[in-house]
Amino acid sequence: MSASFCSIIRPSPLIPETDCRWIPNPNRPPVHFTLPRHTKKNSWRILKVLQEEGIGVLSPDDTVSLRNPVIDSKEEEALGVVNGVATTELEEGTLNSSKASAKRITKEKEDKEGSYDSRFKLRNGREVFEEKTYLVGVERKGHIEDSFGIEESLSELAQLADTAGLTVVGSTYQKLATPNPRTYIGSGKVAEIKSSIHAFAVETVIFDDELSPGQLRNLEKAFGGDVRVCDRTALILDIFNQRAATHEAALQVALAQMEYQLPRLTKMWAHLERQAGGQVKGMGEKQIEVDKRILRTQIGVLKKELESVRKHRKQYRNRRISVPVPVVSLVGYTNAGKSTLLNQLTGANVLAEDQLFATLDPTTRRVQTKNGKEFLLTDTVGFIQKLPTTLVAAFRATLEEISESSLLVHVVDISHPLAEQQINAVNKVLSELDVSSIPKLMVWNKVDKASNPQKIKLEAEKREDIVCISALNGDGLDEFCNAVQENLKDSxxxxxxxxxxxxxxxxxxxxxxxxxxxxxxxxxxxxxxxxxxxxxxxxxxxxxxxxxx
Ligand SMILES: Nc1nc2c(ncn2[C@@H]2O[C@H](COP(=O)(O)OP(=O)(O)OP(=O)(O)O)[C@@H](O)[C@H]2O)c(=O)[nH]1
Ligand SMILES: [Mg+2]
The missing domain is CATH 3.30.70 (Alpha-Beta Plaits)
Known part of the structure; x- marks a missing residue:
């Protein structure tokens, strides 16, 4: 799992590691946790408060291992025999074989370290550890036809895992009428996954739906404790954390992560009561309260910091509003080609790549059309099905830009087999953002990549409100600008x-x-x-x- 999976907070040392979502897997080498540079530079006050509260937050300059390197005790013993006094009394043959075995062990150790080293990969400008990951989904009976099927949803989860830098080694799903309240999946499935964990040396199991704190804990216990269990929400939060490139985005993601963790602190301290044979009854309860208070304080600090960042952005936006150029916002599913379209039309240099959530921060540029018209075009964060509500809430302010536009352009990757489902997912998020009064224009992008571009163009012609383009090679951009003008006229x-x-x-x-x-x-x-x-x-x-x- 990527280092940033748990980069913002880590529990006070008393918290038992097996109970914590953000503690690195005990079977893997030390991981270096970092915060983006800008976060440290600009939010030193937050970091100070967090550190004063005993919460570890590491800067990019502090390369700190969260746990000591795992040393196999058997290896130590073997080396001790060779290097220690005991070796002088050994027969020569024994000595030679011990030396050979020590060499072999050292070589194995070096190989192991080497293979660990090779599993650190650079993702989104950060070093992440390629953990072996297994994916699990649940297909609910009575599933709605026009939403994502379980296999498609799992393949999207695999794409998300890849974006986060994980190596997917397998996946499975189960059909259920209602999820099991204790373990989300049934006990037979738990046993099946457990054997896959052993077979593939799995380090992380990711569930395609948000799990309750209790389900996470029970599953971790059922899988044997060495395996980390997390859900789609935590994975998306992790990607956002890796991708956050501006101060505001970093603050928003940190806030969403903390709000996700708050309810998950429950019962983290129950082990203290068990260890003390019930003599310190209530101690765990108190500690949960303390931890929750600390987390709430941090959330408060983050919210204040965000507020001041937003004030600045609002001033900038007000200045922009005083210029009477209409604002057009690009919205759409992640990877639909929004940034590519902005880049093509304005020569902007926004990162556009074949990865989910390449863009987190809005970028606005002026578009000058061939007939001398002008409008401002804003690129925004992409949406996804099952978008965590904590993220929508945290990014609400950024998304407010959308609600102030004169026109929303819904960019669709029409070459995607699930284009229809993606459109529905985007409409669902838009309905949460209160933008129903803003006129919308739908753009079918990546027509060049579709298996039958001609058929798609004919289909679009039948429906007057759709423009076909290829943002990558520039096809249809004049028609797009004309359609924007026409639609702007309505507003x-x-x-x-x-x-x-x-x-x-x-x-x-x-x-x-x-x-x-x-x-x-x-x-x-x-x-x-x-x-x-x-x-x-x-x-x-x-x-x-x-x-x-
Ligand atoms: N073939 C083809 N590829 C395209 C087209 N438009 C975009 N792409 C590719 O699709 C991928 C995603 O493009 P982006 O512009 O980053 O997509 P986005 O909607 O901004 O994605 P997020 O920022 O993650 O929401 C990139 O690899 C682009 O090169 C197109 O018209 N045709
Ligand atoms: Mg983008």
Whole structure:
């Protein structure tokens, strides 16, 4: 599992490791936990509070091992015999064979370390450990036809695991009417997974749905304690944590991670009561309260920090709003090609790659169309099915940009076999964001990659509200810009205004941001009839009155 899986907080030393989600797997070498540089630079106050509270947060400059390297006690014994005094009394033959066996053990150890070393991979600019991972899903009976099937959902989970730097060694699923409240899956399936764990030397088991804290704990126990169990939500949070490139994104992800962990602290201390034979009854309860208080304090600190970052961004946005250029936001499923489209149209250099969640922060650039029109285009974080609610909540402020746009462009990867299901998943997230009043334009992207591009284009023609493009090679981008203009017209207001000759700059702005239907030159100025953005219409009020009078 990637190092950042548990990079933000780690429990105080008293917490038993087997009970903690974010403690590294005991069977793997030490892992270096880091926070992104900007996080350290900008949120030193948060880090200070966390450290004062006894919570470990490591900076990129502190390379610290969370646990000592695992040394096999048998190896130590064998080496001790060779190197220690005892060896002098051994027969030569025994000595030679001991030396040979010591050499073999050292070589095995070196090989093992070498293979461990080779399993550290650079992902998203960070070093992650390629843990062997097994995926588990549950197909609920009465499954809705237009949602993801279990196999597709598991293959998406495998893609997520790969993005996080994990090595998927196998997967399984079970059909259930209702999940088992104790272990989510049935006991037979638990036993089957346990044997796969042994067969493939699995280090992490990931469930495709969010598990309750109790289910996580029970499953970890059932699998034998050496295996980490986590769920889709934790995996997505981990990817976001790896990808967060700005201060605001890092804060949002940290907040989502802490909120995810808060309910999972329950009963972490129950072992103390068991160890003390019930004499310290209530001790565990108290400690949970202490830990929860610490976590709540951290959440409070993070929220304040986020608030101040957002104030700055809002000021910047207000300045932008004062310019009457309409804002168009790109939304869509992760990997649909939103950033590629922004890059093609504006020459921006936003990271666009064949990985999930390449973009976390919004980027806005000005688009100038061939007919001299302008609009602002905003690229946003992609959506996914079963998007953790903690993430939607944490990213709500970033997503607010969407709610202030004049038009939403829903980018779809039409070459994807589950394009329809992805559209439904995006619509579901959009419905949570209260943007129903904003006009939408659907764009079918990656037409070049589809098995039958012609068929897709014909299909799109039948439905008037769809534009087919290939953001990668630029096909259909002129049609896209025209469709944006047409749709923007719907969000504009109709004005007739008499622009005095000395206000020539206003006239050219109307041409730039609005859609001019007609201009007539009169004695007192230019009479314009046009669709313009609402904000701009307000600026024209005195001239509109002039026109009426
Ligand atoms: N063949 C083909 N590939 C495309 C097209 N548009 C984008 N891609 C590829 O699809 C992958 C994802 O593109 P991005 O632009 O990063 O997708 P995104 O929607 O921004 O993804 P997130 O930021 O993760 O939400 C990249 O490898 C692109 O090169 C297209 O029109 N045709
Ligand atoms: Mg992107």
């Amino acid at each position: 504009m207001v109709w004005v007739e205004a008499l622009i005095p000759f000395d206000k020539g700059e206003l006239l050219s702005t109307i041409h730039q941001v609005g859609i001019v239907e007609r201009t007539d030159y009169t004695e007192n100025g230019t009479l314009v009839r046009a669709h313009v953005p609402l904000r701009f219409a307000r600026l024209l009020t005195p001239m509109r009155q002039l026109c009426v009078s």
